[in-house]
Amino acid sequence: MDSPILENIFREIQLDTSAERAIYLQLSDAILLLIKKGNLRSGQKLISSRDLAKLVGINRITVSKAFEELQMQGWLESFVGKGTFVSSHIPEVEPTKLQQDTINKGQKIAGFSLNEKEYLSNPYFVPNVTYHLDDGYPDPKLAPLKELYRAYRNQLTRSGIYQKFGSYGSPDGSEFYKQALSRYLNDSRGLNTTEENILSIRGTLMGINLVCTALIKPGDVVVSGIPGWQRAEHNFLHAKANHIGIPVDEHGLVIDKLKKICKQKKVRMVYVTPHHHYPTTVSLRIDRRLELLRLANEYGFIIFEDDYDFDFHYAHRPLLPLASADENGMVIYCGSFSKSFSPAFRMGYLVASENVIKHLANVRMLLDRQGDHILDNAMAELLNDGTVQRYVRKALTIYEERRDYFCNLLSNELDEVVNFTIPDGGMTVWTKFDKRINLDVLSQKAYARGLYISDGKMHQYPTYNENAIRLGFASSSIEQLADSVHILKGLV
Structure with a gap:
């Protein structure tokens, strides 16, 4: 044995034969930790693979594989006839006591500061009760999951494998899905769209965040109802917008309050859930809908229409979206299948003028190269064959x-x-x-x-x-x- 000190250092290494990680990788991790902590110095010779194998209770071949792994990474270097050494290119570190419980433990606290904001503290809770x-x-037991499974499987087995899997697709979604969705929205919601008016997204929150990133500048005025959806409001704050809340009564957003704000400030966007206001579920009355559209045309602000549960209206036919009456391209319409099928499926869409969709798609590529075209195409099949309807x-x-x-x-x-x-x-x-x-x-x-x-x-x-x-x-x-x-x- 070369050194009793080295013997004591290596004797503290503990390996777990029941763990999924290979033994030689566990050993290389432990040696690497010794080097990082300065317990093994730059240029220091290691004990032989035979002696180390005896100390930790494994065979010599496993130790050699661990050495080879660290050599390939540049931490060790070997010389024929001389032995294995810690790389001479590693800077000196003051040695610290090896603590076994630090091996394979995730880092808890970063060494740099975070730009933390109060609104970014969004605790979520997943209930686990009856x-x-x-x-x-929605009730996922009612959703056409078998049909969706078959449609998804079809996408995996049909022709065009390279086009589906061999390269990236369009950031705004697959043509097949956008065409099917365009027909569906035109038929069910009275919209007037082509596939060029549609951007596939991963749910409403992504749509709000994307619009805020692409179209809202610091200081822009964004108006929404109080009470409202705090997830949306946090996106306004994150975009450094000047968020102004206005009241909601039994007839929805109080548009007269918005009118007063428009006379005093330049409003960039109004966020609204007109069909069933979140959280109060009231519908925006027809006169207020028309006045909101008129104000948007007069003052040039964006209307972000979040139509999260259009399909479920019981008293009469669902009220058509603001987007169906928008003649000047002022409305960005957002919908989602997550509220229809299950929140687990992240399938949503933005509908807007063609130039807006192109702009949003370009910005989207900075964050998410594209959506899930396979899932989108599977949903397109369900739209085309009437399953969704x-x-x-x-x-x-x-x-x-x-x-x-x-x-x-x-x-x-x-x-x-x-x-x-x-x-x-x-x-x-x-x-x-x-x-x-x-x-x-x-x-x-x-x-x-x-x-x-x-x-x-x-x-x-x-x-x-x-x-x-x-x-x-x-x-x-x-x-x-x-x-x-x-x-x-x-x-x-």
């Missing part, structure tokens, strides 16, 4: 039944502590609780009983707090809705 009155998600009709009937049943439950069981209006559409009931009820405490107690509900914090503002939350009914069965209300009744 019952859920969520933010308004049949699914929407089926789901609409079931969700309406669940809405009626759930609202009756709330009225009969919780009438003294909640106040709500039966929504014309959507998948949630905007529910105001008695002010004496602490929603944060209620959500914690409900979760302990196996029921997830929001704590309401995302709907609170310095100037607005109705002690209200969205109670989603679409993703639960009739029996689950009954059990959920029973749990709430027992708590309040």
Whole structure:
């Protein structure tokens, strides 16, 4: 043995034969850590592979492979007849005690500062309980998953393999998908589009972020309703926009407030969810819709229309989007299949004038070269063969039944502590609780009983707090809705 000190250093190395990582790589990792910590110096000779094999209890060939791995990376160098040495090109480091628990552990704290902002703190929570009155998600059991699977499989087995897998495609989406989506939107929403008006995106949030990145400059005025969707508002803040919130009443965004702002400031964009305002679910009345379009034409601001659940309207046919009446290219229309099928599928789209789509596609390439063309093409098949349309009709009937049943439950069981209006559409009931009820405490107690509900914090503002939350009914069965209300009744 060359040195008792080296012997003690190498004796502390521990290898795990049950781990997935190969033993020789574990050994090379351990030796590398010794070098980085300065326990093995530049130019220092290592003990022989035979002696090291005995010390750590493995065969000599494995040690040789570890040495070879580190030689290829430049950490070790070997000389015939002399042995293996730590590379002489490595700078000197003050030695520190080897701690085994630092091997293969991820770095927790970066050595550089972060440009942290309060709005970037977006904690998310994935509930793992039996019952859920969520933010308004669809029931994935109703989604045509088998049909989507078959369509996706077809994309993997049909001809044109190089075109699909051998190179990049268009950043705005596949032609096949955009053509199918254009026909679908024209037929179902009264839009007037071609495939050149469409950009495939990975959900609504990506669409908002992309528009903010491409079209909003620091200091630009962006207006939206209060209460609203804080994820969207955080994107406005991240773009360094001047965000102004205006009230929302039983008829939607109060357009008279917007008109006053337009007379005082140059508005760049108005973000609106006119079909079912988030979070209150109210629809923007027709006179306000027309006035919003008129103001956009007069003052030249963008209307970002977030139409997150167009398909689910129960009182009558869905109100056509603002984009269907837009004659001057003022509206950027955003939709998503995530709210129709499942949030797990990141499929959305932006619709706008051709030059806007080209600009957004160019900016998109800085972040995401392209979307998932294979998934888009699979969805195109479902649009073309009518699967999506049949699914929407089926789901609409079931969700309406669940809405009626759930609202009756709330009225009969919780009438003294909640106040709500039966929504014309959507998948949630905007529910105001008695002010004496602490929603944060209620959500914690409900979760302990196996029921997830929001704590309401995302709907609170310095100037607005109705002690209200969205109670989603679409993703639960009739029996689950009954059990959920029973749990709430027992708590309040």
